Amino acid sequence: MRSLADRIESYLKVLIERSDNAEVEIQRVELAETFRCAPSQITYVLGTRFTLDEGFVTESKRGGRGFIKIRKLQLEDKTDRPGIAQTQAENIINELEATGFLTSREALLLRAIINREVLDLPTMDRDYIRYRIMKTVINLMEG
Amino acid sequence: MRSLADRIESYLKVLIERSDNAEVEIQRVELAETFRCAPSQITYVLGTRFTLDEGFVTESKRGGRGFIKIRKLQLEDKTDRPGIAQTQAENIINELEATGFLTSREALLLRAIINREVLDLPTMDRDYIRYRIMKTVINLMEG
DNA sequence: CAGGAAAGGTCAAATAAAGTCAAAGGGGAA
DNA sequence: TTCCCCTTTGACTTTATTTGACCTTTCCTG
Numbered sequence: 001m002r003s004l005a006d007r008i009e010s011y012l013k014v015l016i017e018r019s020d021n022a023e024v025e026i027q028r029v030e031l032a033e034t035f036r037c038a039p040s041q042i043t044y045v046l047g048t049r050f051t052l053d054e055g056f057v058t059e060s061k062r063g064g065r066g067f068i069k070i071r072k073l074q075l076e077d078k079t080d081r082p083g084i085a086q087t088q089a090e091n092i093i094n095e096l097e098a099t100g101f102l103t104s105r106e107a108l109l110l111r112a113i114i115n116r117e118v119l120d121l122p123t124m125d126r127d128y129i130r131y132r133i134m135k136t137v138i139n140l141m142e143g
Numbered sequence: 144m145r146s147l148a149d150r151i152e153s154y155l156k157v158l159i160e161r162s163d164n165a166e167v168e169i170q171r172v173e174l175a176e177t178f179r180c181a182p183s184q185i186t187y188v189l190g191t192r193f194t195l196d197e198g199f200v201t202e203s204k205r206g207g208r209g210f211i212k213i214r215k216l217q218l219e220d221k222t223d224r225p226g227i228a229q230t231q232a233e234n235i236i237n238e239l240e241a242t243g244f245l246t247s248r249e250a251l252l253l254r255a256i257i258n259r260e261v262l263d264l265p266t267m268d269r270d271y272i273r274y275r276i277m278k279t280v281i282n283l284m285e286g
Numbered sequence: 287c288a289g290g291a292a293a294g295g296t297c298a299a300a301t302a303a304a305g306t307c308a309a310a311g312g313g314g315a316a
Numbered sequence: 317t318t319c320c321c322c323t324t325t326g327a328c329t330t331t332a333t334t335t336g337a338c339c340t341t342t343c344c345t346g
Contacts, residue, residue, distance in 0.1 A: 003208035005333065028294055038335045043295065048332085063342025066293035106249055112283055113256065118275045121268065129272060132261045140255055146313095148323065171304055181325045186305065191322085206332025209303035 008035055008042065009049045016072050023071035046070070083127030089114045089134050101141045110137065151178055151185065152192045159215050166214040189213070195235060195281060200227060216274075226270025232257045232277050244284045253280065 008031070015024040032039040050056040050070050060068040084092075090111060097107040112118065114133060119126045151174070158167040175182040193199040193213050203211040216225040227235075233254060240250040255261065257276060262269045 003333065006208070029292090039294075040296080040336075041334060044333075060294060061342075062292085062294040062340065064292050064344065066342075068294075103248075105246075106252060109249060109252070109280065109283060112279045113276050115279075118279045119272060120275055121264070121272065125264065125268070129262060129264065132263055133256050136255045136258070136261045137252065140252060146323065172302090182304075183306080183326075184324060187323075203304060204332070205302085205304040205330065207302045208333070209331085211304075 004035060004037055004041065005045050005048065008037075008045045011035075012045070012050070012070060016070065022074065023069060025067050025069045027066070028068055042068070081124075081128045082131045083124065084131040084134055085127060086114060086116050086130065089130050092134055092138075096137075096141060147178060147180055147184065148188050148191065151180075151188045154178075155188070155193070155213060159213065165217060166212060168210050168212045170209070171211055185211070195227075195277065200225070200231060202228065202231060224267075224271045225274045226267065227274040227277055228270060229257060229259050229273070232273050235277055235281075239280070239284060 012024060012026075015026075016022055026042075028039050028042045031042050035041070046058055046068070050058055055073045057071045057073060058068060059071070060066070093102065093107050093110050093114075096102045097104060102110070114130050116126060119129055121129065155167060155169075159165060169185075171182050171185045174185050178184070189201055189211065193201055195216075198216045200214050200216060201211060202214070203209065236245065236250050236253050236257075239245040240247060245253070253276075257273050259269060262272055264272065
């Protein structure tokens with residue numbers, strides 16, 4: 001059985017889905033009454049399910065005519081993304097291995113991961129994800 | 144003589160077989176009561192019989208209204224590709240690290256790579272690629 | 287302007303699950 | 317029989333949910 005928090009979450013997501021501006025505005029007490037729960041339950045749902053990490057931004061105001069507004073962030077447009085081909089990535093890995101930043105086992109692991117068979121996506125997306133992975137690896141080496 | 148673990152295993156597999164989406168959701172305590180055993184026995188069965196290696200992915204939530212969901216991966220079906228959420232992948236990596244298959248540095252590297260920020264794709268694709276990566280890693284460990 | 291009413295916010299306690307881990311138990315192969 | 321590996325258990329840990337008492341902010345009215 002789904003929890004109350006789960007049900008409130010879906011309810012709100014449906015409202016956002018149906019809206020034409022990807023946002024919804026509610027009254028905390030009202031929603032709490034609808035679901036027969038404590039108002040702080042709504043706050044809890046917001047804090048656990050509608051975080052920035054999940055792609056949501058919330059805004060609220062206390063006092064008379066107070067409200068809670070939840071907005072779903074639209075994914076940024078990815079028309080002009082960076083990318084790395086498999087061979088390029090392999091070169092980078094070889095370099096990192098040669099300079100001792102990666103052990104041979106780590107290099108082996110990475111070469112396997114950035115393979116085009118593994119990153120089974122359309123070429124554009126594949127190169128983009130490969131770029132993201134390599135960027136992450138390099139960042140780790142530096143940090 | 145079939146062991147308790149064996150019987151729990153078949154029971155779950157029958158449930159999965161009968162379901163139309165190749166998955167089953169249970170409550171650990173409930174199932175333990177059905178079989179009159181310790182709840183951790185269920186965890187044991189999951190850990191030994193429903194591994195990624197066997198083609199299963201499990202997902203769970205603690206706390207109120209917690210659950211355990213077991214899904215059988217269908218590798219051939221394109222419309223319903225297998226996927227692994229970040230938390231699940233992290234669990235696998237932790238496991239591989241704990242059992243000495245991965246060094247802590249390798250685990251660190253992998254955890255960074257399978258992060259949702261890095262695999263910047265729609266959730267479906269992201270989970271799919273994460274699955275492909277984890278599959279590759281596990282194959283490497285076995286080979 | 288003061289004060290009350292009408293919001294939402296915070297936090298910790300109570301409760302409900304699942305996870306971990308080490309130790310004990312048991313059964314089959316050598 | 318003995319040993320090893322797989323099972324089984326239970327005490328302890330971690331995480332998630334739900335509620336309620338109390339706090340803060342904002343608006344409105346006299």
